[in-house]
Amino acid sequence: MGVVGHLMMNCDTLLDAGKQIVRYASVLSETGKWSIDKNATTYDIRYLRTDRREPFAEVEEASLSSCIRVLRYLAGKNIIPTEVVLTHSDPGYPEVYEQVFGYPLNLMAKNVV
Numbered sequence: 001m002g003v004v005g006h007l008m009m010n011c012d013t014l015l016d017a018g019k020q021i022v023r024y025a026s027v028l029s030e031t032g033k034w035s036i037d038k039n040a041t042t043y044d045i046r047y048l049r050t051d052r053r054e055p056f057a058e059v060e061e062a063s064l065s066s067c068i069r070v071l072r073y074l075a076g077k078n079i080i081p082t083e084v085v086l087t088h089s090d091p092g093y094p095e096v097y098e099q100v101f102g103y104p105l106n107l108m109a110k111n112v113v
Helices: 002-009 014-028 056-073 096-103
Strands: 030-036 043-048 083-086 107-108
Touching: 002 014, 002 056, 014 030, 014 043, 014 056, 030 056, 043 056, 056 083, 056 096
Parallel strands: 083 107
Antiparallel strands: 030 043
16 A cells, blocks of 8 residues: 555554545545544444446455455454445355454445445
8 A cells, every 4th residue: 555554554543544544545546435434432434436337346345355454454453343334236255254354244235326
C-alpha cells in the first residue's frame, strides 16, 4: 500500500489508520469508496463499489479482506468482524469467508445494489 500504508502504520489509533484508508482510497483504487464510523463499542467499516460497469464480486471481497488484514497487523491481534455484508449474491463458499474473516462469523450476503 506504499505511502498510504506508511501513513496508517504511523497513526496512534486504529480509527486514525482507518481514516487514512478513507482519505486516500482513491489513490489505492478507483473502484470504490470507504467509510468508517465509531459506535459505542464497535466500528462500522464500509466499502462501496462505485465502478458498476462490470460485476466484480472479487473486488469487494478482496478489498474487505485486505482491510481486515491490515487492521489485524496494525493492532497486533486477530480482529474478527461480527458481520460482513456484500453487495453481490452469496457465491456459496462460506468456509472461505470463515477462513478469511474469522470465526465465529455472522455473514450476511445480500444483493443491495
